[in-house]
Amino acid sequence: MGEASNGVGGVDNTFRKKFDREEYLQRARERQEKEAEGQGKSKARGPPVQRKPLKQRDYHVDLESRLGKTQVVTPVAPLSQQAGYYCSVCECVVKDSANYLDHINGKKHQRALGMSMRVERASLEQVQQRFESLKKRKDPGSFSEQDFDERILKQQLEEEERKRERREKKKEKKREKTVEEEPEEDPDVAALMGFGGFRTSKK
Ligand SMILES: [Zn+2]
Incomplete structure (x- = not known):
């Protein structure tokens, strides 16, 4: 605003951006170089990809994991x-x-x-190696079957161990119950009934 209001000789409109020819030529050259480079690369890669x-x-195809499940879609x-x-x-x-x-x-x-x-x-x-590995797999004394038997044995042992623990827990519970119940009976009555001897023998 300032220049226009006090300008006696009008607005200076002679200003023009000087076209720096050399600078733009340089830019054009750079761009061309870049493009040439890019083309060279794509040619080197070549359309028929190897x-x-x-x-x-080498992975298991999972087809069954969601079988029989309900899912909101x-x-x-x-x-x-x-x-x-x-x-x-x-x-x-x-x-x-x-x-x-x-x-x-x-x-x-x-x-x-x-x-x-x-x-x-x-x-x-x-092919020969493949045959060998397949033969090994079929061999009855192979590692995998031994492994299988061992696993079954281990499972059986674990199951027995669990059963034993369960039985012991039951026994313990019974023992606790009888211990809890005993003080409830009147010692005098027990003595009268002649049960005193039982209790001492239990303990
Ligand atoms: Zn796909």
Whole structure:
């Protein structure tokens, strides 16, 4: 306001931003360089992405944990809490177990996990090793079955121990009861009835 009100020779409108040619040329060059760099990178990565071959699942597929349970389902709930099987990798819900298995074995899901649908060709050694490990598993004297027997034995022993403890507790309770009841009977009456001898023998 100040300049305009006391300006005798009018408003100075000759001011213009000087176009610094050199500066903008420099900026343009930098931008071009950056773009060229980015293109180079994307070309190096290449469109045909090398995915890993298909490999065996190393986790248990949980299909039964929610079987027979009741759950309130609302359409506004997060996907993972909606009716059906939720895939956290693809963030989708599949309606039943068969379709869920199809999904996690399917191309889209495997691709999301970084695997192609190609299976690695096994070498002769790998096949032989596999046979060996399967044979060991079937062997009756194997570790796993021994382990199983031991576990059963341990469980039986624990069960017996528990039963014994329960019996002892019952006995103790009975003893406590009789101890509590005894003072209630009149010693004189007991003596009259000839029960005095019983009590002393008990104690
Ligand atoms: Zn999936």
